[in-house]
Amino acid sequence: MFCPKCKAEYIKGVTECPECKVPLIKRLPSEEFIEFVKVFESPNPALTAIIKSILDDAKIKYFVKGEHMQGLFGGQMQFTSKAGIGNAEFFVSKEDEEIAKELLREVEDNSNQE
Ligand SMILES: [Zn+2]
Numbered sequence: 001m002f003c004p005k006c007k008a009e010y011i012k013g014v015t016e017c018p019e020c021k022v023p024l025i026k027r028l029p030s031e032e033f034i035e036f037v038k039v040f041e042s043p044n045p046a047l048t049a050i051i052k053s054i055l056d057d058a059k060i061k062y063f064v065k066g067e068h069m070q071g072l073f074g075g076q077m078q079f080t081s082k083a084g085i086g087n088a089e090f091f092v093s094k095e096d097e098e099i100a101k102e103l104l105r106e107v108e109d110n111s112n113q114e
Contacts, residue, residue, distance in 0.1 A: 002028050036063070039100045040090040040107075047107065048088040054103050060096045065089040 001010045001024040003017035016023055039062075042048050048064070055062045066088050092100045 001026065004028070035094040036091040037094050037097050038089055039092050039097060040104050041087050042090070043087050045088075050107060051090060051104060054107065055090070055092070055100065058099065058103055060092055060100055060103075062090055062092045062096075062100070065091060 001014055003020055004025050005020040005022050007028060010024055014024060040051055
């Protein structure tokens with residue numbers, strides 16, 4: 001059982017959150033869990049910047065793995081795997097996957113022409 005307000009989990013038999021005084025629900029709404037999918041991988045920092053501006057313009061939420069990770073986590077983070085270093089991987093939520101891929105297809109075409 002979960003509290004819809006503070007998201008705390010309680011054992012069976014508890015029907016109300018003692019903190020929030022609201023009735024517990026069986027499961028939290030599914031939109032709490034956003035599935036992210038990889039839509040692009042770029043070894044090229046210039047391309048990475050272009051993709052960011054495209055996704056920003058389209059108001060698509062994304063995150064980049066393999067770039068700025070150390071900055072985000074205050075330099076505490078260490079890479080345990082050498083695979084993928086130097087490659088920026090772009091992830092968007094599953095519902096934005098199609099539109100993001102569509103937008104990034106042009107970028108991919110342009111970079112292949114070089
Ligand atoms: Zn609560």
